[in-house]
Amino acid sequence: MKKVYTCFCTDIIHEGHLNIIKEAMKYGEVVVGVLADEAMIKFGRFPVRDVNERIEMVKKIDGIKQVIVQDSIMYDKVISDIQPDYVIHGDNWKTGYLKAVRDNVEKLLSAYGGKIIDVPYTYNENVKRLDAQIKEKLSMPEYRRKRLKQLLHLRPIVKTIEVHSGLTGLIAEKTVVEHNGEFDQFDAMWVSSLCDSTAKGKPDIELVDMTSRFRTIDDVMEVTTKPIIFDGDTGGLTEHFVYTVRSLERMGVSAVIIEDKTGLKKNSLFGTEVVQTQDSIEHFCEKISAGKKVQLTDDFMIIARIESLILDQGMEDALRRAHAYVNAGADGIMIHSRKKDPAEILEFCDKFRVDNKHTPIVVVPSSFNSVTEAELSAHGVNIVIYANQLTRSAFPAMEQTAKDILKYHRAQEVDSRLMPIKDIISLIEEL
Ligand code: SPV
Ligand code: MG
Numbered sequence: 485m486k487k488v489y490t491c492f493c494t495d496i497i498h499e500g501h502l503n504i505i506k507e508a509m510k511y512g513e514v515v516v517g518v519l520a521d522e523a524m525i526k527f528g529r530f531p532v533r534d535v536n537e538r539i540e541m542v543k544k545i546d547g548i549k550q551v552i553v554q555d556s557i558m559y560d561k562v563i564s565d566i567q568p569d570y571v572i573h574g575d576n577w578k579t580g581y582l583k584a585v586r587d588n589v590e591k592l593l594s595a596y597g598g599k600i601i602d603v604p605y606t607y608n609e610n611v612k613r614l615d616a617q618i619k620e621k622l623s624m625p626e627y628r629r630k631r632l633k634q635l636l637h638l639r640p641i642v643k644t645i646e647v648h649s650g651l652t653g654l655i656a657e658k659t660v661v662e663h664n665g666e667f668d669q670f671d672a673m674w675v676s677s678l679c680d681s682t683a684k685g686k687p688d689i690e691l692v693d694m695t696s697r698f699r700t701i702d703d704v705m706e707v708t709t710k711p712i713i714f715d716g717d718t719g720g721l722t723e724h725f726v727y728t729v730r731s732l733e734r735m736g737v738s739a740v741i742i743e744d745k746t747g748l749k750k751n752s753l754f755g756t757e758v759v760q761t762q763d764s765i766e767h768f769c770e771k772i773s774a775g776k777k778v779q780l781t782d783d784f785m786i787i788a789r790i791e792s793l794i795l796d797q798g799m800e801d802a803l804r805r806a807h808a809y810v811n812a813g814a815d816g817i818m819i820h821s822r823k824k825d826p827a828e829i830l831e832f833c834d835k836f837r838v839d840n841k842h843t844p845i846v847v848v849p850s851s852f853n854s855v856t857e858a859e860l861s862a863h864g865v866n867i868v869i870y871a872n873q874l875t876r877s878a879f880p881a882m883e884q885t886a887k888d889i890l891k892y893h894r895a896q897e898v899d900s901r902l903m904p905i906k907d908i909i910s911l912i913e914e915l
Pocket of ligand 1: 751
């Protein structure tokens, strides 16, 4: 009896999957792989059901000989383990980023004479509707809110990218790359005060009010499913912060980060060039505790951001604050630096981890951008935020286009740098 293998990375079984099984049965006994949770995430498909629930779901399909877990999106291990005569898949993997997976399978099978069977991919109205229902579920507050904590367990480091609009949200949501046989995507979104203010042409001084900041969150949430970490600046007055916590939690935001500064907040990357005042440990701890007290779910996180290194107050001050903030109830610590060298950040992480093994550490490598995710993770960092790179890449491109249209008195010269009209009008899917 020949062996036919297929891998399912899905939360629901629809007619497309059943069609693949029906075809597979024509060639031999069918083994189905269920893609592991972490591999699903790297591939841009956060599982609504965990791997065990998905195994049970697949086992219910008639005609399957065996169900196994496939650990990685690439097939090296699974093919070496079970040596299938055939691997069967929808023909959608012939193009786009999935082609790398098909190439990987083709190479592995050709080593011993195995074959690929491509079956026409089923994407009818019914399948589209089921897909949309899963996305809808993931975007609901109760699912989205808890997803950050889930990711902290599932990912070595949670990769977060700045968003400030529906469009940037879509980039965070949909960008998946294949590089050297590895897939990756962003896990979460950062609603930056700097970029949210900049997009409105305003300075980053807590001038854009909460109602407007919430409007940005809403725009992002309308078109995405990934969890949101909100830049809450100083959190404002404690009496106001408690209302902010309640609102964010109700909306389905996963975390707020507040920084230990008082008075007129200026962006940290100015450092000591401008007057910035750090809050007292006691007062900031009261703010954290007040926020924790009003929160209603276990899913929401209040993360305390320490400005000691930014304000040249030293490592000891940063560490003392970190432990105090955790004792006051902070669910995570963000440590910031404006140095080009990541040394002080890594030193902080190592020293903090001596006494605290588990509280998530968040870093924002805008200045110390040579540091890799693997290095950060090795020093105990759990969340990395790319806080402003989308805004900083879009702005020079738009400015150059504006200048060139003025210079040439027409738009032809800029056209080769632009996204084709056909692509921009099909960028947003219509319902
Ligand atoms: C932001 O993105 O608004 C931040 C991070 O607060 S930073 O600009 O690096 O201070
Ligand atoms: Mg900010």
